[in-house]
Amino acid sequence: MSDTATPRPESAQLACPECGTLITYYDVEGSEYYACASCHAYFKYSGESKPKVLGNYKSVPPPELGLLPIGTTGTLAGQPCRVVGLVERAELARNGKLQYRWLEYQIYQPVTDDYAQLAVFKGHWTVIRPAKQTFKVKSPSTRHARVEVSGETYKIYNRYQSRVVWAVGEFDWNIEGDDQLRFAEYISPPTMLIQERNKDRETWYRAEHIEPRAVAAAFNVKPGDMPAQDGVGAVQPDAVRATIPALTLLTGLALGLLLLAQVLLINRHPPTTLLSENLQVVADTAAAPGTGRVLVSPSFTLGHQAALEIDLTATLSNQWLELPVSLVNEQTGQGFEFTKNIEFYSGVESGENWSEGSRDADAVLAQVPAGRYHLNFYPFTEAGPAAPAIVVRVVADPALWSNFFVVFCLLLLYPLYQYIRRASHETQRWNESDYGPINA
Incomplete structure (x- = not known):
């Protein structure tokens, strides 16, 4: 007759020593501590004849906790x-x-006879398991304490002691003994390292962020029943961060193509000076004071449809000039009109030179047809x-960098929006910590 291993039972029951309620437990060989959901007694039972009551929780789970x-x-x-088991x-x-x-x-x-803790704070979930190793903390007594692991830096996020508010179910360790422990949390999202210390020992745990929908799927819970998230979790990943490399590359390529298009456009039709002339304003004595005679420029020829830039410089000295201008096609009579107001004032006050205004003005006319032109000026x-x-x-064909910079800024709008989102995400994360840069 061959020996047959006795299968491990899937569950067992014991009676609460305080109220007699039957408690089903599942780690039959490993669990030693129990919390009754009926009378809230906390007791120890490890196979001896009589369970030992260790205390009773004054706080109880809310009825809707399920x-x-x-x-x-x-x-x-x-x-x-x-x-x-469940602990608050x-x-x-x-x-x-x-x-x-x-x-x-x-x-x-x-199957593996292992445990994990599934923690939830403000709707943010983490899975906590033993790290099975220890880590060295750099600058442990400062707010800049950190842990370096495989090139990653885990920054100090929180230091605290905790208390059990209430508990139900079974546990393989004395959860009330945790009151003597001090905890330190170090984060490098989506991972957290948790240092657990007392005067005799040090233990490390690793916590990983898990999305609420993954928790719901793991335990067959309706996603709508999951608690709503508030703010940003300590190790909640930044969804924007993963897109930054691709976004940076695409933005760089787009800006490079924009610059190339601008250079090609300038080289295809380089700027050409069609007219450079000095004109003297002459007062029109028959008209109102300040009115100048009409000034007519020499003619010039535009060989193809193009943009024209008209630069004006007036020799003003503490005066203003209103200058309506008309570009006239001598073959068709078509005209293009614009008006420029130019003023320049200067002087000395308290030994300091001052000036305001400008002697220069310019205008750009787009898509001017080819032809022979001259300019009429009506100074006042x-x-x-x-x-x-x-x-x-x-x-003709001036390098219109203003259009280039408009498109340049538009291309940067979405990356800037994503940067702001990322900065906001990190700000919210560190709002819950006493060690973040915003609390420095």
Whole structure:
């Protein structure tokens, strides 16, 4: 007769020593500590004849707490698992009060006989497992404490002590003993390293972010039943960050193509000066004071349809000049009109030279047809000061960098928006920490 291994039982039951309620537990060989959901007694039982009551929780789970009830089965990281315990913890503030409460589901994986904690804080979930190694903390006593692992830097995010508010289910360690521990969290999203210390030992855990929809799928929960997220989780990945390399590359290519197109356009039709002339304003004595006679420029020829840039410089000295201008096609009579107001004032005040305004002005006329042209000027200035002279220069196919810079800025709008989103994400993340740059 061959020996046959006794199969491990999937579950067992024991009676609560306080109220007699039957408690089903699933890690039959490993669990030693239990919390009764009926009377909230916390007791130890490890096969001895009588369980030992260690205390009773004054705080109790809310009635609506039922997202992952004790006994719920699922699949986590490809392994079948079961929810066997649930704890609400809170951070102990310096004044002795409890703050920042969160839930930790005790997840048992019977195939591997391993445990994990599934923690949720403000709708953000992490899976916590033993790191099975220790890490060296650099500058441990400062706000810049960090852990270097394989080229990654984990920055200090939080230091605290915690307390158990209430618990239900089974546990393979004394959860009340955690009150004597101090914790430090170091983050490099989507991963967190958790240092657990007391005067005798140091243990490390690794926590990984998990999306709510993945938790819902793992335990067959309706996505709509998952708690809403508030803010940004400590190790919640930034969705924008993954797109930054591709976005940077595409933006760089687009800007490069834009610059190339501008250079090719300039080289195809380089700027050509068609007219450069000095014109003297002469007062029209028959008209109102300040009115100048009509000035007519020499003729010039535009060989193809193009943009024209008309640059004007007036020899003004503490006066203004209103200058209507008409570009006239001598063959068709078609005209292009615009008006420029030019003024320039200067002087000395308290020993300091000052000036305001400008003697220069320019205008760009787009898509001017080929032909022979001249310019008509209708100057009007204030009476009294000497009549100014006007230097006019007409350039065909000017390098219109203004259009280039408009498109340049438009191409940068989306990357800038993504940068702002990323900065906002990190700001919200560190709002929950006393060690972030915004709290420095």
